[in-house]
Amino acid sequence: MTKIEFLVSVNNKTWEISELVKSIEFSDKLNDGCSKLEFSYVDDNLKLENGSGVMFRYDSKNIFSGIVFKHGHNKKGEITVTAYDQLRYAKAKDNVVVQKDTATTLTKRMCNYLGIPSGTLTDTAYVLATTVQEDKTWLDIIYSAISDTLLYREKWFCLRDEFGKVTLRDINDLKLDLVLGDKSLCYDFDYEKSIDEEFYNRIKIYVKGKDDATVGTTIVKDSEASIKNYGLLQYFEIMENKNASQAKSKAAVLLGLYNQETETLSLDCLGDTRVRAGTSFYGTIEDIKMENKRLKVVSVTHKYIPIHTMSLEVSL
């Protein structure tokens, strides 16, 4: 238990409650809302309030710094608390004009406007198309900027809170030198391979288009080998305000992304504090003939009591 440092601040007073905490669970998802710390403790004298600050360190590593949003009590005197990180505030809706912006400048604008502290904001270097985002949450606006960047620059970024500061990181910078698998730290796994979801081997784009000659053209891009194997699975999209060559390059990128069997793998392992959503590690599992394959964490839940374990979902 000595590895746990748990601080809460209530009404400008800070308390160290690592001895009182009964359970700690930290969950984090890749570009899907804020991270969450749920914990429970026993003590009737310390009354946490919504808005109180929570700071959690494990083994001298910064894990979580956030704000209490929910707390509940029961007859046994056990208090359960849910705290979120700074990105919780990014659920605010607004009207935003995206003009000469990148995902990075949008994140900066959000942090300034909402008064959220920011840390490292990696330059995504892709200037987004001009759009008007009406009545949308800041999170959705930035996530769609991140997907556009992925689509047109083939680089993926991750928006997250790191110990109280919002950061934007290139997924490639989050590679860990960590091996997880049936011979290393992992005690259970669940694997599935599917073409049921998000699998397409023909991409068809109808260009509704600007007022030029390409209006009404249809772009088709497919993989014959894949159609022979799996049957024809078609993706269809109507693209507005774009021309045929833009549609062609989009079709090629989409075919590359979608013409792959989706594999899902979840792992239960002994904990490693470095593992957060967006990081990647080497997976080695004999049963499914996987050897030192880079796996990216899509979501992770760490439990710290009685010992540190984690359950991860990864994408392959």
Add this chain to the structure above:
Amino acid sequence: MINEIKSIVQNYLNNAKLTEFLTGSVVLDGIKISEKLTIPNELIVGNLKSTAIIGDNVRLLRNHGGQTYYILEVIN
């Protein structure tokens, strides 16, 4: 259950940005439709775009999806 469905449909419609009439006034870098929101010139189309002058009040038609705005008329 019914209330949940209603709120889901409402959210969807808000997000889908249906076609809608708007009024705004022409400013230097676009058409201002509210204190906070100025539609950039890039997204504005229609014959009147070249003749409308700063200060004109115009009626706009927002296309489905909300990414183009057509100037219908100048109103005074």
